[in-house]
Amino acid sequence: MCGIAGRILGAPGPVGRDLVALMAAQEHRGADSTGFAVYSTPRENGYIVRAMGFDRSRMGQDLNDFRAILRNNGADVIEEPSWDNSRSQHYLARMIVSDPVDMAAWVAEADEIAARLEMQSVGRSLEIIKDVGGANAVADKHGIREMTGTHGLGHARLATESDVRPNASHPFWARPFPDVAIVHNGQITDYYTWREKLERKGYRFLTWNDSELIAVWVSDRMKQGLSMEEALTRSIHEIDGVFTYMIATPSAIGFAKDRFAMKPLVLIDQNGAIAAGTEEQAVRRVYNDDGIDVINHDGPSLHGIWTVGNQRVAA
Amino acid sequence: MNRAPGRTMAETVIDVGERPIRAVHEDIQKAAKAGERMVLRNTLSRHNLGVGLPPGCELHAEGSVGYYCGGLNTGARITVERNAGWGCGEAMSAGHITVGGYAGMSVGAAMLGGLIHVRGDCGPRAGVAMKGGTIVVEGKLGYQSGFMAHGGKIIALGGAGPSCADALWQGEVWVCGDVEDLGVDAVITEPSAEQVAEVEAILDPLGLSDRSRAWRRIVAGERLWYFQSRDAKAWLMI
The missing domain is CATH 3.60.20.10 (Aminohydrolase, N-terminal nucleophile (Ntn) domain)
Incomplete structure (x- = not known):
C-alpha cells in the first residue's frame, strides 16, 4: 500500500x-x-553525504575506510561526521565532503563497502x-x-x-x-x-x-x-x-x-x-x-x- | 459532543479533528441510538466516517471526508458538504448519500441498493462491481466507471472518461454528453421511451430531470459472458 x-x-x-x-x-x-x-x-561546492552503517561497534573503522576511499578519489571530508545517538545496531551518519574527481567512480568504489556502510544520499542540497x-x-x-x-x-x-x-x-x-x-x-x-x-x-x-x-x-x-x-x-x-x-x-x-x-x-x-x-x-x-x-x-x-x-x- | 438547541429533530454536533476514529464512532453510535441528527465538524478528510449506519439516521458532514464514508449503509441519509475520498458508500444496501463536491475512486463499489448522488465529478471505477442501487453523477464519470458492474444504474450528466463500462455485466451506465471511449465489451444502445422515463423518475426527486436530454445507454455486449444460460437472472438466484 x-x-x-x-x-x-x-x-x-x-x-x-x-x-x-x-x-x-x-x-x-x-x-x-x-x-x-x-x-x-x-551548496556551491562539496556534497552532503548521508550514510547508514550496519554495526555501531565498528563505526570508527567503517568511517575511516569510507574516508580512505574518498581520498582515493581526490576528495576528503570537509565537515566531520556526526551520527544518531540511539542504541540501535545500525546508525545514520552525516558528513560533508569535497567534490570527488569522478562522482560515478567514487560511488562505485564506496559501494564496495556498502555491506558495512551504505551511502543513502549524496547531494549539494539533498539529505x-x-x-x-x-x-x-x-x-x-x-x-x-x-x-x-x-x-x-x-x-x-x-x-x-x-x-x-x-x-x-x-x-x-x-x-x-x-x-x-x-x-x-x-x-x-x-x-x-x-x-x-x-x-x-x-x-x-x-x-x-x-x-x-x-x-x-x-x-x-x-x-x-x-x-x-x-x-x-x-x-x-x-x-x-x-x-x-x-x-x-x-x-x-x-x-x-x-x-x-x-x-x-x-x-x-x-x-x-x-x-x-x-x-x-x-x-x-x-x-x-x-x-x-x-x-x-x-x-x-x-x-x-x-x-x-x-x-x-x-x- | 455538543447539542444544538431549537431543532425539531434533536441535533448532535460531533467534532472529529484528530481524535481516534473509534472515539468518533462511539459518539456517532450513541447519537444514532438516540435518534438524533448528527453534524460532523472539523472532519479533516478522516476515513471511515458514518460507516454501518442503520435506517432512519441522518448524518451531515461539514467539509470533506476521507475513504469509505457511508460504507455498509443500511438506510441512513448522509450528506457530505464537500468532497469524499475513495469508496464512498461501498457495499451499501440502502439509504441515500449526497456528496456536494467530488467523489474519489470507486464510489459505490459493490453497492447492493440505495442511492448515491454526486454533485461534482467522480474518480475512476465508480460503481465497480456494484450489484444494485443507483449512482447519479452531475459531473463527469472517471476512468473505467461501471467496471464489472453486476447490476444497478450509473447515471452521469456530464459525460464519461476513458474505458467507460469496461467488462460490464448486468449493470447499465447512462451518460449525457461525451463518452471518451468505451471499455471492453461495452456497447451503446438506443434507450426506449420507458427506459428513459425510468431514469428521469430517478432524477426527478433530485431536481435534475430534463426530458430534452439525449442519453447514451451503455450495456454489456455479452461477448465476455460465459454462461450456458443467456438468462443472467438465473445466476443471480444462486
Whole structure:
C-alpha cells in the first residue's frame, strides 16, 4: 500500500516539520518504515553525504575506510561526521565532503563497502534520512522536525516484495546521480527486465526494491537528454505495473501515475506552495482549512512537475 | 459532543479533528441510538466516517471526508458538504448519500441498493462491481466507471472518461454528453421511451430531470459472458 508525500514551501522554512505531519497522518498505510528526503538551499561546492552503517561497534573503522576511499578519489571530508545517538545496531551518519574527481567512480568504489556502510544520499542540497518505525519515531530519532529547506519527500512503507530493513526504506537516492530522490507507491511488474538492462549500463542496485529502480530509470533517461517531463511520460508507457511516484531534484518535484489509475495522489496548491500526498487527510494536516480545495489526480496516465517557487502541473 | 438547541429533530454536533476514529464512532453510535441528527465538524478528510449506519439516521458532514464514508449503509441519509475520498458508500444496501463536491475512486463499489448522488465529478471505477442501487453523477464519470458492474444504474450528466463500462455485466451506465471511449465489451444502445422515463423518475426527486436530454445507454455486449444460460437472472438466484 504505502503512503507518499511531497512538500514545496513558498520560501525556505520548516519543511521537515511539514513532512513529518504529512507522514504521521499516513502511518496506517505502512508502519514498517518511514523516510524523508529534505532539500535545503544548495551548496556551491562539496556534497552532503548521508550514510547508514550496519554495526555501531565498528563505526570508527567503517568511517575511516569510507574516508580512505574518498581520498582515493581526490576528495576528503570537509565537515566531520556526526551520527544518531540511539542504541540501535545500525546508525545514520552525516558528513560533508569535497567534490570527488569522478562522482560515478567514487560511488562505485564506496559501494564496495556498502555491506558495512551504505551511502543513502549524496547531494549539494539533498539529505535522505530513513529508518524502521513510524513517522514520529523516526522524526524523534533523527531530528527531522528541525530540518529546514525548500522542499522534500516523505514515505511510509508497507513492505511487499523486499525486506523490512532500514536501508530498504524509502526514499531512494538515484545512485549515482547527486540530488535525485524518489518515493513510490505501487509495484513494478517488469522489475527484473529493467534491472538487467540498467545493470548492463553499469548501474548498481543495493536493494531489491523496485522504487530504487524507477529513480535510476528516470535519471538515466534524463542523462540521455530527455527533459524530466519527457522521462516521466515515457515511464508511464514503458514501465509495467501500477504506481504513483514522485521524483525530486533541487529545483522541482515531478510525479507520474500508471495507465490503470490504481494509486491515488491528492494535492493542495497555495500560490506555488505544494502539499501532495496519497491521502487528502494528510494534506489537510498542513492546510487545515476546508475552504481550500484539493486537486485529485485520480485518473490514469498522469504526470506533472511542480517547480520550486513556481508551481506548474502538466497532466 | 455538543447539542444544538431549537431543532425539531434533536441535533448532535460531533467534532472529529484528530481524535481516534473509534472515539468518533462511539459518539456517532450513541447519537444514532438516540435518534438524533448528527453534524460532523472539523472532519479533516478522516476515513471511515458514518460507516454501518442503520435506517432512519441522518448524518451531515461539514467539509470533506476521507475513504469509505457511508460504507455498509443500511438506510441512513448522509450528506457530505464537500468532497469524499475513495469508496464512498461501498457495499451499501440502502439509504441515500449526497456528496456536494467530488467523489474519489470507486464510489459505490459493490453497492447492493440505495442511492448515491454526486454533485461534482467522480474518480475512476465508480460503481465497480456494484450489484444494485443507483449512482447519479452531475459531473463527469472517471476512468473505467461501471467496471464489472453486476447490476444497478450509473447515471452521469456530464459525460464519461476513458474505458467507460469496461467488462460490464448486468449493470447499465447512462451518460449525457461525451463518452471518451468505451471499455471492453461495452456497447451503446438506443434507450426506449420507458427506459428513459425510468431514469428521469430517478432524477426527478433530485431536481435534475430534463426530458430534452439525449442519453447514451451503455450495456454489456455479452461477448465476455460465459454462461450456458443467456438468462443472467438465473445466476443471480444462486
